[in-house]
Amino acid sequence: LPHPHLQDLSIGGRLTHYISECLEAFEDRIQKELQKDIVEEVQLQDLSWVNQFFAIPKAEQGKWRKITDCSILNKFLRATYFIMEDMTTLRQIIQSKDFMIKIDLEMAFHLIPVDPAFPPFLQCPP
Numbered sequence: 593l594p595h596p597h598l599q600d601l602s603i604g605g606r607l608t609h610y611i612s613e614c615l616e617a618f619e620d621r622i623q624k625e626l627q628k629d630i631v632e633e634v635q636l637q638d639l640s641w642v643n644q645f646f647a648i649p650k651a652e653q654g655k656w657r658k659i660t661d662c663s664i665l666n667k668f669l670r671a672t673y674f675i676m677e678d679m680t681t682l683r684q685i686i687q688s689k690d691f692m693i694k695i696d697l698e699m700a701f702h703l704i705p706v707d708p709a710f711p712p713f714l715q716c717p718p
Contacts, residue, residue: 617656618647630702640712641665665713 625631643665647656677685706714 614647614649614656617654618658621647621656621658625702628702638712641714643714 622631626633644661646659646661648659649655650657
């Protein structure tokens with residue numbers, strides 16, 4: 593099935609507007625990440641691998657989610673499996689006077705340290 597936001601788009605002006613809006617949002621996001629030192633510009637000859645990326649609209653009007661597709665790279669990596677607990681498990685293990693915190697995942701992902709040997713494999717096309 594096509595993406596819900598694309599279902600009613602006719603070929604032509606509306607699709608062109610959609611693509612333009614997506615590219616503009618993506619450029620804004622990249623500029624913010626450059627300013628916050630989340631990403632850095634690199635030279636083409638320094639790339640060992642290029643991951644495709646794209647953006648999809650969020651439910652909130654005018655907001656876009658940046659997606660980096662590492663599916664091909666993932667085929668070469670060893671998977672470490674872990675259990676992500678759910679709310680049911682949380683209700684069972686929580687005790688009186690326990691503390692909780694909500695993490696804003698929008699930028700938290702970028703706080704994960706990257707081994708100095710890996711950046712050449714985490715590139716996106718310019």
